[in-house]
Amino acid sequence: MHETLERICELQPQYSAENTPAMQERGRLVRGNLKTEIDGLRSRLTRALGPFGGDLLVEASDGIGRKTELPWVRFCSRNMSPNPTEGFYCVTHFSTDGSAVHVTAGCGSSRFHKGSSVPLPDHELDAQTDWARRVVIEEFGTLVPFDDPADFGAKRALPISFQRATAISHRIAYSDIRATDFGELFDQAARRLRPIYAAQAIGRDLTDADQRELEVASALNPLIRTSGRQGYGLSAPARRAVEKRAMDVASQFLRSNGYGVRDTSSSSPFDFEATLGGTRIKVEVKGTTSDRADGILMTANEVKLHQTEKGNTALIIVSSIRLSEKDGDYSGSGGTIEWLLGWDIDEWLHEPTAFRMTRPAMTKDLSTS
Template sequence: MGQMDLRSAVAEVIGLQALYSSSNTDDMKRRGALIRKAIPNALSQIQPLLAESAGVEIGDLLIEGRDATGMKAQIPWVRFGSRKASPRATVGWYVVLLFGQAGAGAYLALAHGSTQFRHGAFVPRSDEELSQLMAWGRARLSRSLPNDPRLVPNVKLGSVGALARSYEKSCVVAYQYSAAELPDDAGLQRDMTTLAGLLRQLYDAERLGQTPSATDPSVRDAEEAGAVISRPTSTQGGQGFALSADERRAIELRAMRLATTRLQELGFRVEDVSKMGSFDLLATRGDETVRVEVKGTTGNLGAILLTANEVQLHLKAYPANALMVVHGIELVERDGSPLAVGGTLQSWMPWALDIDLLKGITFKYQLA
């Protein structure tokens, strides 16, 4: 198959949907060639533009098309997104071309993985989970959505199949295309870069642990590092959203600043001992001495990461100890460097560390 322009390939697939068969007919063979080769090849011509708009490296931009898992699929698709953040269509956020059944046209959608692979089959995610993700995504992007009448909040693929319904429920926003009103290549590229820019915002939020049910970034990074250490030859990747050293330092400084201010408001004299011991702040007030652990996160209040030394120290120090966590910190850029602002402080004074709530990520096992 020679190089086709994007519009022609998309239009032909829309037409072939009227001839759908679950068998590998000549029409379905042609559709498969368009989905798996022609459209991805056309997108690869604008790969640098898509990668830049999505905020990912060119080598990380995944472009793929699928039209069958066994029998020919009723709803074929072509998608692009971060290989690290969305290694499979069942995982993470991406931009996808979804082709409806005859008469339904096509949609270019900002979507999230709508299924999970369980017991040898793709199983739709729960309505509750998809609803929570879509509501969060729309709220997150509410100020950035362009005022374009072609953008629709609901996708209707014209199929009663379970997977089609899951696709419909997993789209935040989409451009709707009919065969008669399909944009030219330049128009399709503009729509793709617009959605790629929105995708970038969702990737940033995931990296900062701000999505529903997200794990604190430091815990997430430790879990993924532990998985790499224990399975160094595994090809199973994590989310690929590690914070930079400068970002982590900015978050740490913001948390320490807010914790210090709160302690001073309570009448404590505060000393930063984070570089010398297994806790962060030494707070004294008269004859009272408190060892304070400080944690900061861009995510919601949830799990925190503790070293073995920190655990042992606070078990022994109780009740002359405290835990202070600043969550919901925001990262902004100032003069080319990350700056942490905002955040909500929550304190446990004293902190009765519950060993039943500890979960090991990695262990050292001494052999000799």
């Protein structure tokens, strides 16, 4: 593998979008030699990925049609990342000037939204890579040794997007290739991909709204297939545990801030009536296992309440709730609270996610016609 990596680096400064002899050689090395050599680590990578290693996929590209600045070889779970535009995966890149090899983990350029995969704008791509870094730090306490800048020297739009989509990266200088144990390095990368997959499998990378949309979409169409989401969806007991944890966290927060609290969740389109100094506000509580608090799902009655009583309502979002289960009983713990007092619902984007279709009453008995 060392000789292959060195030779690809040596060919990088000769980059051309055309299929020159140098680019033909580079393509053979990337799509042939290097892909085969990484595939030769299959048993080791499968173990490192744990429950996500059974469908290990290894694939490579040096450009479709015109050659790319950044040829790559990636490995991943086929289910979690069926193609390079979806999900997270480990990928080997090369500096455009041939100075280094980069072993990385990053994501594709689309995500699940409103029932399908959609392209990610830059701010969403940044949010996804930041989320993945936080998951790795949560698991390992550090990004080291994958804490190098994702700067491969790209100048063209698509390769630049590869850089932006990189969550963690380890740079190996050309002079250090021979001294590097790449089998160990790929193993370490796979072990960091594993907790990212585990977090995705329970929807931590989705907003609460997207989580619930996916549950609805799966119920309406059981054949729906979205990468990494087969079988996803909280059971009714698990959902109740999340909601209970959110209510407990919100109640404790309100009381610690001097509010008198009355639970109204069983009889009103809001969860608490909170009183402080003679002022009463109606508080809506949303709880989620998601690590992202920028999208929630609301009923028509909840939306109407916040619109008609604007200024007298508040929203509490409790995200990052963790679930534990024993003998079928679920309990929630943790949670990050966001308190939006005097929430202006019209400052948020409203998107219809599903429609209730009701057959109109018939004015004529068709059976007699």
